[in-house]
Amino acid sequence: MKLLTSAAIGLVISIASTSVIAQDAKSLKQAKRATELRQSIFSLLGSNMGPLGGMAKGRIPLDAKQIEKYALRINQLSLMIADYTGTNTSGHKVETQALDKVWQQPEQFSKRISDLTKASANLKKVALTGDEAVIKKAIGGIGRTCGGCHDDFKKD
Numbered sequence: 001m002k003l004l005t006s007a008a009i010g011l012v013i014s015i016a017s018t019s020v021i022a023q024d025a026k027s028l029k030q031a032k033r034a035t036e037l038r039q040s041i042f043s044l045l046g047s048n049m050g051p052l053g054g055m056a057k058g059r060i061p062l063d064a065k066q067i068e069k070y071a072l073r074i075n076q077l078s079l080m081i082a083d084y085t086g087t088n089t090s091g092h093k094v095e096t097q098a099l100d101k102v103w104q105q106p107e108q109f110s111k112r113i114s115d116l117t118k119a120s121a122n123l124k125k126v127a128l129t130g131d132e133a134v135i136k137k138a139i140g141g142i143g144r145t146c147g148g149c150h151d152d153f154k155k156d
């Protein structure tokens with residue numbers, strides 16, 4: 001019985017540490033501001049992913065130093081997603097592509113975040129190896145984590 005209780009407590013702690021407990025936006029003004037900040041993070045993710053996608057497709061020459069820089073930025077941005085999605089704006093009329101599920105399924109959402117954190121850490125690790133195939137695969141790995149989350153949590 002005692003063992004069971006401490007296991008249960010352990011579970012609660014591990015969930016709490018990986019997902020931010022969302023707070024409801026208290027006014028339309030606050031919801032708009034939170035939406036703006038949230039979209040800024042994703043917009044920056046898009047701007048750093050663009051050149052990586054171009055390199056993976058051969059439209060831009062591979063540049064190891066640049067790849068490492070974008071991978072690091074994406075990794076750092078991924079660590080901000082939880083905080084910048086921590087205000088639940090679903091009760092307000094804001095222009096957003098975020099589905100309400102972002103706040104209804106916090107565990108699944110934070111799993112998607114950590115997939116991106118891992119994939120970007122992996123690209124950073126292989127960026128300077130000079131192995132083109134491995135680098136392109138790692139870029140593709142990041143792209144899949146973007147798309148995976150969008151499939152579940154973003155309007156088309």
Ligand code: HEC
Nearest residue numbers: 039042043045046049096097098112113116146149153154
């Ligand atoms: C954990 C889930 C998740 C991950 C991972 C994720 N996104 Fe998104 N993304 C969203 C959601 C939700 C929105 C909608 C935000 C809104 O409109 O409020 C969004 C919106 C966007 C937008 C539109 C931003 C705007 O200005 O409105 C871009 C661009 C984008 N994501 C690119 C990316 C790229 C590139 C990656 C991977 C490097 C990525 N996202 C990873 C969930 C995610």
